[in-house]
Amino acid sequence: MASAKIVSINVASISNGTGVTRKVLFVGDSTINAGWISKYVNDYFAADVMDITLLGTLSSLGMPHEGRSGWSFADYNSNVKPGNAFWNGTAFDFNHYLTNSGQTMGAGDWVFIQLGINDLFSASHVFSEAQMNTHIDDMYTDLMNMISSIHSYNASIRIGVAVTIPPASQDGIGLALNSAAYDRELYVKKGLSLWWRKLLQEIDATAMESNRVYLIPTNLLLDTDNNFRTTSQPLD
DSSP, X not given: OXXXXXXXXXXXXXXXXXXXXXXXXXXXXXXXXXXXXXXXXXXXXXXXXXXXXXXXSEEETTEEEEEOTTOOHHHHTSSSSTTOTTBOSSSBOHHHHHHHHTOOOOTXXXXXXXXXXXXXXXXXXXXXXXXXXXXXXXXXXXXXXXXXHHHHHOTTOEEEEEOOOOOSOXXXXXXXXXXXXXXXXXXXXXXXXXXXXXXXXXXXXXXXXXXXXXXXXXXXXXXXXXXXXXXXXXXX
16 A cells, blocks of 8 residues: 655745744755855845844855765764864764854754765665664764754754755766765665655654754755756766
8 A cells, every 4th residue: 555644735924024034054964065055045035024144154155054075964973073063072062062153043043954965875885784774773863962952952943854865866976976886776775765764754743843843855856857066077
C-alpha cells in the first residue's frame, strides 16, 4: 500500500508582518558559505512588508552567515576543525557563540540549519548498511544537540532544518571533489534516502512544530538541471 500524508497550507494576508523585523542566522556548509541563499532571502524581504536582519561572523556576497565549506554536523559538535565559533570547550553552545560575537536573538527570530552533505558523502562510500544506520543516528543526535542549545538560549526562537539536497550529477560531483571515491548513486541511495527518512520521521512532526522546529523541504524546490551553476570544460 502506498504511503500518504495530508498537508495543511495556511494562506496569510500580504500585509502580515508589516513593520516587523526578524533576525535570521544561517548555519551550514558550503551551500551556505557560497552566500547565495542568504542573498536571495535578503533580496526577497527587501521587497516585503516584513524586514530581516542577517546575522553571522562570516560573510559571502556581502551577506553575513555561519557557513563553513566542508563542515558536517559532527564538526559543529566538536573542536576537530579550527574556527568553530559555537564551541565552548566542551560542546556546541549557542549562548557562547552569540555572547562572544556580540549578537543577540529573541522570540520569533530564525535559525536555519543546512547540513548533511559532508556527513554522508564519504560515509556512503565506506560504511556498511548497519554502520550507515548508526551514522544517521549520530547525525540526528548532533542536530538535536544544536537545537537544544539554541532553545536553551531562547525557547521561542524558530528553527528551520533544511532537508539535505541531492547533488546535480555524478559529473558535477566528480569534478568538484576530484575523486573517484565519491559516488552520487551511493550518496543518494545509501545515505541521503536514510537521512531523509529520519528527518521526516522525527522533525516533520506536530510535536516538533509545537516546539518551534520546522522541516524545510529545500530538496523539493531544486531543479537539478537548471538550478545548479554550470561551467564549460574541455572535452576529456
